[in-house]
Ligand SMILES: O=C(O)c1ccc[n+]([C@@H]2O[C@H](COP(=O)([O-])O)[C@@H](O)[C@H]2O)c1
């Protein structure tokens with residue numbers, strides 16, 4: 001609890017001067033003013049987070065939190081629960097979508113077991129921080145205890161600190177957990193006011209029958225647990241997951257040391273809602289990536305004040321959208337640093353209006 005509280009207290013305000021300096025430089029570059037659109041905003045916001053007026057390409061860490069969800073017993077996923085652990089081995093061998101796009105973005109992957117249902121085989125690349133063998137079924141009571149939720153958050157903070165100590169300057173959130181879109185829909189319903197029917201989507205690709213069950217499951221979870229939206233730790237412990245807790249911790253740990261986090265899809269955004277509930281200032285260190293196909297995602301981003309930079313119908317999770325967004329941020333930083341100014345190129349500036 002101490003690490004969590006201290007981390008929250010340490011989150012600094014953003015450096016508005018650095019963001020303003022970036023905007024001024026974009027206006028001096030050889031292009032019509034504002035013509036790089038949201039790419040300019042992305043880099044300016046990033047500069048406000050890090051405090052650098054002339055940011056360099058950051059070293060990138062993708063933190064993938066894997067955990068199982070007790071609610072999976074209700075058949076709310078299109079895939080069996082074993083897929084969580086099977087995909088963890090796929091990440092370790094480098095063959096998942098997450099691995100391909102992390103390599104594409106130049107990000108190193110940190111694969112963390114925070115709550116997978118079984119013991120994993122020894123592997124040099126797995127970071128074992130297992131808190132429990134999956135969450136409890138939250139239609140019958142809380143998914144975890146408050147203490148376990150704090151532990152999950154502190155795992156994320158610890159991993160963030162370890163990465164920052166190693167020189168990483170940007171995080172991408174990534175997760176794997178069969179059933180985690182059900183937990184996320186419940187969290188989304190609490191923080192956005194969407195009804196369970198509106199918040200629940202097809203996740204990994206369920207049909208109409210499972211969709212109906214998933215809606216009932218979320219409704220039941222809210223009825224049984226009565227999560228208090230004013231207490232994010234209450235929400236996380238009752239209807240969250242270890243993967244979500246760990247990711248919320250990464251956001252907080254990064255924010256406390258001015259390291260921004262690219263959020264990824266609907267589950268990572270659920271973690272972002274938890275982080276923002278615990279520390280509203282943490283929102284200033286979040287970067288949106290894509291708009292997931294899950295129906296609640298747009299509203300969740302809106303509540304957080306985040307903008308999705310991509311809208312491609314993606315719904316894989318695993319940090320795949322966050323990786324693509326990181327490549328856009330890199331492109332923006334390169335433009336800021338490498339384009340010529342009007343003065344350097346001897347090009348006439350705009351006519352007065
Ligand atoms: O990131 C998203 O927006 C997203 C949307 C739908 C599914 N997923 C992934 O699919 C898994 C959860 O789907 P489900 O149907 O088991 O809840 C989990 O491992 C997520 O990484 C991810």
Ligand SMILES: Cc1cc2nc[nH]c2cc1C
Nearest residue numbers: 079083087204316317318
């Ligand atoms: C194969 C597979 C990969 C995933 N990655 C994230 N969620 C997933 C769900 C499945 C089923």
